[in-house]
Amino acid sequence: MIILSLLEITKTYSKSKEFAVNKVSFDVEEGEILALVGESGSGKTTLLRLIAGLEHPDAGYIILSGQKIVEGNLSVPAHERKIGMVFQDYALFPHLTILENVKFGLKYVQGDREKIAKETLKLVGLKEDFSKYPHQLSGGQQQRVALARAIAPNPKVLLLDEPFSNLDAMLKDQVREEIRQIIKRSGVTAIFVTHDTRDALSTADRIAILHKGYLQQIDVPQVLYERPENPYVANFFGKMNQIIGVPTVEGFYTPFGFMKDDRAKDFKNRVRILFRPEHALIKKSHDQYLNGKLFKVAYFGDHQIVKLADEDGKRISIKTQPNKKFNPSDRVFFTLKEFLLEEAY
């Protein structure tokens, strides 16, 4: 069941003419974890704040569990949305104890608030004395309190702003897994923002890629990796080779030779041909195949990376089996199993 829908959400900030978020639409399924991934300035945090009700969009709708919460100039204020949020700096109330922090959001919750707060703190795995104050805790413990505080009132959607950015690399893997477990166990729908694709790949069920305010693609990780809709998305996950092709009726002329392809006739201008290192297959010599001069081979145990150069010295990488032997200055022939075409103006 869809719990949250964004429809053509657009937001500009008065200072710049550029869109912070431009016509972004997507749905979020109940219980899933969605990652919003993008560089800084891609609009990912703005999207989070729009959903929370901390900002108001210039245009578009937001629907939360069947109710429009944003339309035109009208808006359900943040305190009535029942949305939880974990801020990047945690934003714990410094003058309240851990327990008071968690109880703060339970004011309108029925039942034994103290018990709910304590249970939630146990759920996030905090073993400290609950009467301590936030400044007495480590960064990681503070994050758990922030998480407990956000999920204790049982929000419809949980938002997390860069939840892994303040952790050191050693801890990251462990924390990612733990936070995923906590969210899944509490059953809450979660949206988190990150600039690190590894965070997204390891924690999220689905990933939305944002670039300069535009939603590029939203899907499960496998699809994003294997069938990226555009070069930006493709580049986000792993290395992408890029060569220039000049279209003819039958195919493309490239610095690495002629490549037969029916789609060539659809292009007037030069194109960029993009492919991943593992999507190029090294073949025996053949005049129909692409080829380049061997530049360097790097051995990685379970695979090798072969670097080829064209006449101008431009290089591409190909991933191949570890047992293939190469000689210096060999001419290496290859075909492309999968690639993307993009007009190069």
Added chain:
Amino acid sequence: MELVKRNYYWWNRWAGFALLILLAVVTPIGTILFKLFEKPGSSWSHIVDNLLFGYFQNTLLLLIGVALVTFLLGVSTAWLVSNYNFPGRKYFEWLLILPLGFPGYIMAYTYVGILDYTGPIQGFLRNTLGISVRGSLIDIMNLPGAIFILSITLFPYVFLISRTSFLQQSKTLQEAASLLGSNRLNTFIKVALPLARPAIVAGIALASMEVLNDYGTVKYFGVNTFTTGIFRAWFSMGDASTAIYLAGILMVFVFVILYIESLQRGNKRYSFNASSHKPTARVNVSSGKKALYFSICATLFAVSFFIPFLQILYWVSMTYHKVANADFLMLIYRSFSLAAISGILVVLFSVVLLYALRLSPFNWVKNVTKIATLGYAVPGAVIAVGIMIPFLAFDKWVFSTFFPNYNPGLIFSGTLFALGFAYVVRFMAVGYNPVDAGFQKIGIHVNEASRLLGTRSSRTLWKIDLPLIKTGLFTGILLVFVDVLKELPLTLILRPFNYHTLATKAFDMATNEMIAESANAALVIILTGIIPIIFLNKMIKNREV
């Protein structure tokens, strides 16, 4: 689909309250600007012919003189205490701020007393050395005297702000300069001074605002400036529109100073690399220089605070049995409660303005709320006139509309309400800035987190924001309290008939040849003024650490 009709996203009650406060605060200045387009009063031509040039000349000379002297006194001592080790340096850092607690008008008549025929200096000369001087030893009741008095009370503004700037300059910059063969003095002139320039000019601008605001000193010394002109037009000639014209010209001075200040600052916001942000190491100098630096600071402190303070204490010891009675206690009580209420109101309004800004989705609101703090740049006499006129008009309208046969009296004009309102307008910035700093320090996220947890904005303010900015609130109230206690020109114009505050009482007695008796009220004002100075200096110190 069901549309959940809710609030307009840009509207909340805070915005409404903020708008009301803004409107009230802007009214006095707006009135002055508006009335400038009306015909001048009957005495205007007389003023233009006989007095205007003198007002202009005196005001300008006073400004230039005070700017120069405060620059010399403030920057030199700031450089000494931030760069050299010498005996007492640590104490001079805050002793040299104390003169700020001395209102100019009190300093003025204290110095007249010191130099007087019956004063300690002449007494000493006469009784011990047998030298007799006729009249005053040095006549300071003139323009240079006014420059002297205002400079020794206002130089701490320049001292304080340039000291902070010198301390912020990184050690590496000065080390680089000395490695390039520059000596200490050369480094000061070529590196430290240009870097501190924006701060120094800001300090001088602050001092200049106080000069334009001053009434007591120039009045007592018989130096005619725009402020005394406004009083003369208002009280002696009873000519409101002439007072407005003079107020309007005075405002031009203010705008020019503000403009120069912002112009020279420009985009130059010298930033100091955080990693090289080590405090400047203080240099040990020869004992001769140590003695010299000590005596420079000690002399300035003696002249600007210690000697006049002793004089006040002496006067108090002579007269307290005459003055310290129930009436005097009542005077203290009334002044303190007026100042406290003003402080609380200013901080309350600041919280509303800043909270509206905090919740507002629009950036430009920031600039609008800033307007509320303009009052600090506007001389008290101008604000007083700007408040008196709409209040008088309102009273008149009420009586002519509702009680046509009734003897027109006062509703708002000449009441404590008008006076308190004027204090709020004048000292809004004083309370606004610490509250603003408090809000900025805690950031917006705790507020947002609270609202996302289902707490409405008013409860969030009460439960989260206010407890976290307690220090800022307290600082704001304290600063406004002290400023109100010292305030003279505005109080003189707006106070109810025969109503006295400590400041007006002190001034009244001093101008009526009861200088020694006036010292009692003065002492209370000075002692109260010193508290926040010490308190604030501690806060700045803590931030440095």
